Amino acid sequence: MADKRQRARVQGSWAKQLPKPQRPAAPQSQSANAVSASWGIHRQTTSGNVEFQQPIKQVRDVPSEKVIDQAGDYEISHGPSGVSRLRLVPRFLPAEEADWMFAKLLAELPWSQKTNFRQDEAYEEPRLTCWFGELPYTYARSTMAANTKWHPLLLKLRRAVSEASGGRGGDERFNSLLCNLYRDGHDSIGWHSDDEASLGRQPVIASLSLGDSRVFSLRKKPPLEENGDFTYVERIKVPLGHGALLLMEGATQDDWQHQVAKEYHDRGPRINLTFRSIFPEPQGHRPGTKLHFTDRQTDMNATN
Structure with missing residues (x-):
């Protein structure tokens, strides 16, 4: 009997132990997996430890700013509202002719500083203006009264700009002019x-520059899914010198914005004549309202 117990103990010490039964892991819900994936969490199933990883971010490049400084016609975009076009004529006016025209207009036009309104607060435009046209012009909740007393030199320039932009014979393409100093x-x-309802759809704006050079900048309006973020939009810079003519045509006012930014180094005076056509306000529109109401458009005359 003792021998049997001894042999049993020896045999038991050699025998392989059976593996202990493992408790099944609790099933993870689909929502928890989704949350883990969204936060970049990786679970190690072998050790049961949780490892946190940074989520992968999409890398986007900011487009480089393009420069247009040579004479020509440029299709700057093909959507979403159609084809947007620019036409640049850097030496539309000869230098000597532009010199005396600049001096005459600077001295003889009725320049004044317009007061606009933003969020019920008044502010003065950071430039001087005057208006010519048979109809008033309203923007930034402030109206410039109709003024049919065109300066003779402005009538001469209107004919020349109208012909350069497609007008023929005595048919004037533009009936109004906003002057900026x-x-x-x-x-x-x-x-x-420049997309007020009174300008009609896809207006043609002709901009004639006299005096010191300034940079005219454009930026593409972002798609709606960008929620007004202009970080990744296309940008264009157009240096406008003495006697230069720039035409904005097609969908430029629908799909692009433009500005003349402050330049804190020495700059002399510059006159900008912006010829356009004004029509009676469409029925149902308040004076000065935009044709297209979207969150991606900014106030027309917000100061920098």
Whole structure:
């Protein structure tokens, strides 16, 4: 009997132990997996430890700013509202002719500083303006009265610009003119589009520059899913010198914004003549309202 117990103890010490039964892991819900994935969590199933990993972010490049400084016609975009076009004529006016025209308009036009309104607060535009046209022009909740007393030199320039932009014979393409005087580099105009309802759909704006050079900048309006973020939009810079003519055509006012930013180094006065056509306000529109109401548009005359 003792021998049997001894042999049993010896045999038991050699025998392999059976593996202990493992408790099944609790099933993880689908929502928890989704949360883990969204926060970049990786679970190690072998050790049961949780390892946190940084989520993968999409890398986006900010487009480089393009420069247009040579004469020509440019299709700057093909959507979403259609084809946007610019036409640049850097030497539309000869230098000597532009010199005396600049001096005459600077001295003889009825320049004044317009007061606008934003969020029920008044502010003065950082430049001087005057208006010519048979109809009033309203923007930034402030109206410029109709003025049919065109300066003779402005009538001459309107004919020349009208012909250059497609007008023929005595048919004037433009019936109105907004004049801007930038007294120095501190004067400016903020990001905006010339898309008031009174301008009609896809207006043609002809901009004639006299005096010191300033940079005219454009930026593409972001798609709606960007929620007004202009970080990754296309940008264009157009240096406008003495006697230069720039035409904005097609969908430029629908799909792009433009500005003349402040330049704090020495800048002399500059006159900008912006020819356009004004029509009676469409029925149902308040004076000065935009044709397209979207969150991606900024106030027309926000200061920099």
